[in-house]
Amino acid sequence: MNEAYQPDHGVAQDGAQSLLEADRLCVEYRTRSESVLAVQDLSLIVREGESVALVGESGSGKSTVARAMLGLLPERIARITGGSIVLTGQDVTQYTNDQWEQVRGHPVAMVFQDPLSYLNPVMRVGRQIAESVKRHDRGTLDVRGRVAELLELVRLPASAARAYPHELSGGMRQRVLLAIALGCRPRLLIADEPTTALDVTTQAEILSLLRDLRQQLGMAMLLISHDLGVVWEECERVYVMFRSRLVESGRTREVFASPTHPYTAGLVKAAKAARNSEGRFETIEGEYSTTTDSPLP
Secondary structure, rough: OOOOOOOOOOOOOOOOOOEEEEEEEEEOOOOOOOEEEEEEEEEEEEOOOEEEEEEOOOOHHHHHHHHHOOOOOOOEEEEEEEEEEEOOOOOOOOOOOOHOOOEEEOOEEHHHHHHHHHOOOOOOOOHHHHHHHHHHHHOOOOOHHHHHHHHHOOOOOHHHOOOOHHHOHHHHHHHHHHHHHHOOOHHHHHHHHOOOOOOOHHHHHHHHHHHHHHHOOOEEEHHHHHOHHHHHHHHOOEEEEEEEEEEEEEEEEHHOOOOOOHHHHHHHHHHHHHOOOOOOOOOOOOOOEEOOOOOOO
């Protein structure tokens, strides 16, 4: 890899405080017949104030990593089988649900890729944002004022508070999810494919908003994406996953300029072919690893 991972669980060499560290993380999904290693020996670090990308093909394990980092893995079929996750110096790998409730929102919050799946369809937007404020920002006395402040922060009109999710556009719903996440005052925002279902113009608006929010709030971001153009523009460092493993990492421009792994090189070549509307996409042979020693009962 371009950047050797050195777990330090503290202050990084450049002086920036580490917010999130995964060290040789392994996650397994179990069925009645077999177990699939969705994440194998993954190590990464996100430091205070920086923007880091986790990229890879669909099914490579990116979203599983994000869910593991917030204790959101499905309990009956998924489990962490190795490694550790450290948030702001605390090992949260074996946290209970009650302990995770004290972590989610602050210091780390997450924005998902499909707002309609995570917003309550029968509850007005303002009330949903208010619930986040009441639960995670208990020092706020003027909840209504805080909701108005958050709507302005994500560039939504005050009238959006009275709307139901289905009455808003896709880009506006994504901004609502951002407002809910920011209501918790996170130090780290995990954004899981936040622009996937949006048109090109709306994607640009959401990315510009995320960039401005990071600068304004001093917030770090872990961006999960398959769009190398977005990663190039928004992220200082990148981690590349392939077949559930981390295969390359380093400074974004260095990795994309001189990839050392065939998969990364293929991604870069495919991105260029798509941008130029020419050439054929290459494929890489391989299968996901499985075990059969711990199926569901």
